[in-house]
Structures are given as structure tokens and as C-alpha cells.
Amino acid sequence: MQIQVNNFIAKRDNSFSLQFNFATATTDFLTGKMNYYTDINYTEIPKHQAYREDMYLLKDTYYWFNKMYDDAKKDGITLKIVSASRTFDEQKNLWEDKWKKNRSKFKTELETAKHIMQYNSMPGISRHHWGTEIDINSINDSYFKTEVGKKTYNWLTANAAKYGFCQTYDDIINRTGGYKEEKWHWSFYPISNTLLNLYNQKVNYTHIKGFSGAGSADEIDVIKNYVLAINNECAE
Ligand SMILES: [Zn+2]
Numbered sequence: 332m333q334i335q336v337n338n339f340i341a342k343r344d345n346s347f348s349l350q351f352n353f354a355t356a357t358t359d360f361l362t363g364k365m366n367y368y369t370d371i372n373y374t375e376i377p378k379h380q381a382y383r384e385d386m387y388l389l390k391d392t393y394y395w396f397n398k399m400y401d402d403a404k405k406d407g408i409t410l411k412i413v414s415a416s417r418t419f420d421e422q423k424n425l426w427e428d429k430w431k432k433n434r435s436k437f438k439t440e441l442e443t444a445k446h447i448m449q450y451n452s453m454p455g456i457s458r459h460h461w462g463t464e465i466d467i468n469s470i471n472d473s474y475f476k477t478e479v480g481k482k483t484y485n486w487l488t489a490n491a492a493k494y495g496f497c498q499t500y501d502d503i504i505n506r507t508g509g510y511k512e513e514k515w516h517w518s519f520y521p522i523s524n525t526l527l528n529l530y531n532q533k534v535n536y537t538h539i540k541g542f543s544g545a546g547s548a549d550e551i552d553v554i555k556n557y558v559l560a561i562n563n564e565c566a567e
Pocket residue numbers: 414459464465466515516
């Protein structure tokens with residue numbers, strides 16, 4: 332599949348010239364045990380493109396997001412990043428917060444974990460650990476029902492692939508399961524599709540531990556049923 336990008340032809344997956352060195356994608360990196368402040372692969376997202384300071388992406392992801400941002404702007408669309416890279420500890424904080432709010436509503440840890448995982452990932456299995464994932468404009472479905480939300484989403488579905496982005500969690504009827512649809516979550520697939528393969532080879536349930544309900548990870552088979560349950564277009 333060939334995609335026209337401005338004045339050159341970018342072939343999906345292998346014509347994005349990347350500076351990321353996949354040899355650095357260790358099990359620690361893949362499970363969020365990295366430090367984007369000190370890791371030279373990362374860059375901070377400038378203030379005008381993000382909802383807060385202190386958000387980081389892999390340099391390649393940012394390079395292509397920035398191109399997409401500029402072209403969207405020309406079409407009257409504003410793309411602003413709500414969330415980007417998250418470490419294991421940051422994902423753990425989000426998870427523990429949800430755990431406290433939900434644990435008493437369910438009989439078992441397994442049911443609690445499954446409930447939270449409709450939208451939220453356990454630490455260690457989030458693609459936000461990889462520096463390739465961005466949440467755009469809002470993480471609420473209601474935004475994508477507004478006029479501006481619909482316009483933004485339509486622009487992304489028509490154009491994002493030219494810049495290497497795909498909607499990771501598309502309509503669940505197209506997938507084998509996993510998280511509900513997230514119209515805001517986009518992935519830089521020239522890197523994330525390889526990281527997914529590396530994750531599948533290297534990470535196992537001995538690496539997914541150290542948080543409330545971690546014992547359910549194996550039982551739910553979160554790698555098969557969540558990590559691998561993505562839009563086919565992101566995995567090609
Ligand atoms: Zn996301």
C-alpha cells in the first residue's frame with residue numbers, strides 16, 4: 332500500500348526513515364520501566380501542541396505528529412495532545428486510583444480488573460509506555476459526538492495514515508476483544524507494530540506485577556486479549 336505524503340511517496344511501514352534503535356526496546360522499555368526525561372530517544376511536546384507541560388514522545392513519533400499537526404491546521408483542524416508517554420509508575424498511579432474506586436463494587440479481583448480494563452490498562456501492558464501513542468483532543472466519547480469532535484475524527488480517519496498514525500482501538504466488532512473503542516487514541520505504527528512483535532516475543536506474566544490485582548493478568552490473559560487485540564491496520 333502506497334500513501335502520498337506531501338511531495339514524496341511513503342510506503343506503509345518501511346519508508347518512514349526512523350532514528351529509533353529497536354535494540355533499545357528491552358523488556359524494561361516495553362513495560363514502561365524507562366525514563367523519558369533522560370532517554371535520548373524522547374522529546375518534550377511543545378506547549379502549543381499539548382494540554383499540559385511535561386509530556387514526551389519518541390522523537391520519530393513527534394516528528395510525524397508535528398507534520399500532521401501543521402497539515403491539519405491548514406484544513407482548520409486543531410490537534411492537541413491530552414496524553415502521550417507514560418511510565419510504569421505513572422500507569423500504576425492511574426490504575427491504583429481506579430482500583431480504589433471500584434474494588435468494593437465487585438466480588439472478586441478478577442471482576443474488578445475486567446471492569447477497569449474496559450478503558451484503562453494495567454501497568455506493564457499499556458502501549459503508552461512505548462512513546463508511540465497519543466490521545467488527541469479529549470478522552471471522552473461525548474467530545475467526538477460534537478460537531479468539532481466529529482470533524483476532527485473524520486479528518487484523522489481520512490489523513491492520519493499518511494503520517495504513520497492509526498486508530499489503535501477501533502470499533503470492537505472489528506477486533507478479537509480488548510478495550511472499548513477509543514476515537515482519541517492514535518499510534519505511530521511504523522514503530523509500534525515492531526514494538527508489538529517484540530513485546531509478544533519478550534514479555535510474559537512474570538514481568539507484569541507490582542500493582543493491585545496483578546494476579547488477574549495471567550487469568551485474563553491480558554497479552555492475548557488486550558495487548559494483541561488492536562486494529563488490524565496498526566498491526567500490518
Ligand atoms: Zn490512550
